[in-house]
Amino acid sequence: MSTSAAAAEAEAEAPDLVCELDSVQGIVDALTSVRWKRYQDALVELSEHGIVIIVEETSCLQAKVYLQRELFVKYEYGARGRPRFGMSLGLFVDCLNTFSVPGKSNILELRYPGPDMQLLLRSVDSPNACIYAQIRTRIPETISWDYNFEPTGATPLTFTVKSAALKEAIDDLEWPGSSIQIKLQPTPPSVIFRAEGHGDLQIEFNYYANMDLLIAFSCDRPISHRYKYKFLRATTSNIPASVLKDNRGSKFTMGRGGLLKVQHLVSVSKPSSIPHIESAGYQQPSRIAYIEFFVKPHVQEDEEEEEEQVNVVNDSQ
Known part of the structure; x- marks a missing residue:
């Protein structure tokens, strides 16, 4: 040869x-x-x-x-x-x-x-x-949808909440038994999580009043979208204990059409080492794994309105 x-x-x-x-x-x-x-x-x-x-x-x-x-x-x-x-x-x-x-x-x-x-x-x-x-591996299936995350304008619609407080808030929103509305408003700067179903529960993070929890905020106009609870909960249900212990933040960004991006940072430092921590509480990028979730908005209300319009037309006929 x-x-x-x-x-x-x-x-x-x-x-x-x-x-x-x-x-x-x-x-x-x-x-x-x-x-x-x-x-x-x-x-x-x-x-x-x-x-x-x-x-x-x-x-x-x-x-x-x-x-x-x-x-x-x-x-x-x-x-x-x-x-x-x-x-x-x-x-x-x-x-x-x-x-x-x-x-x-x-x-x-x-x-x-x-x-x-x-x-x-x-x-x-x-x-x-x-x-x-x-x-054993297998031939990969095609991803069924393209997240294609796009900003909604010149000013990003984004906020960062301490991960422990975020997880606690989303866990609490389960009992009303409905989809979750996330509302951003610039005046006063705040983020509102709201669920209406068997009950009504609203959790509000005010930027200036709770900067220890809502640690970053960017919004130039009121906007809100609804998301299925089970999908929103999946973004926080298994946040590692290390992230909660480090009191790290989780970042939310609303994109075009209401597509929601949720980002977490997870430490992968060696157990025997003492990682370098910056003043903001984040480790050097080389020792961090980046986690991103993409959640499509819930459009049940629009579908119900269309169905009601069809029923009205049928009744008139």
Whole structure:
């Protein structure tokens, strides 16, 4: 076999990605944030910039976990383009938990693809034992909707709330049993969460009165949209305890058509290290996983109005 042919064969057999993590628990926390039901499929996209995990629900809720290459102690990317594969999110999280030792910094290697297109995992820093696992992947399904988030104008419609207060507020909004209205108003600067159903509950964050909770606010005109409670709750139901303990903020942005973007930052620092914390309470970007949720607005009211108009026309006939 010629040298060029051997090199071509070796290149063809080389994996698309070999990377190593030194904070398995941080990745588990990030992925658990987007695990809102027991059986959930995920789409994994690889690139030279890192790994993106995407999950969605009934074309109304989509979440993305961004694991930038800076989070890995080793990141060797050899693929052309951006390979994608599907797998069970729950199985992946449970498998990562097997490699996570509380309070101990352990290194995990991920390799893709294996001989049968598996995702391969193994511990690489234990002198006495090696834990090894493989996860079967599948041909990825097409994402059913394009989030295509666009701003609504020159001034962003956005606010940032302390994550612990946000989670508590959304949990409290469950009992009225209805969709949730989120209203932003510039005068006075405030954010209102309201649910009307079996009861009526309104939670208001005033920017100047509660700057310890509503820590950022940008709005130049009144605007409101409604969202199904189960989808809104999914954005906060599994926020990691580390985020709540660090008293970090979660950012909301309303886009064109009422599309809602919710962003969280999850620490992936090594258990044995003392992470650098900036004055604003955020860690350096290299040790943060970015979580984004996209929630479509609830349009039930419009549908009901159209149905009532049709009924009126039928009655008149």
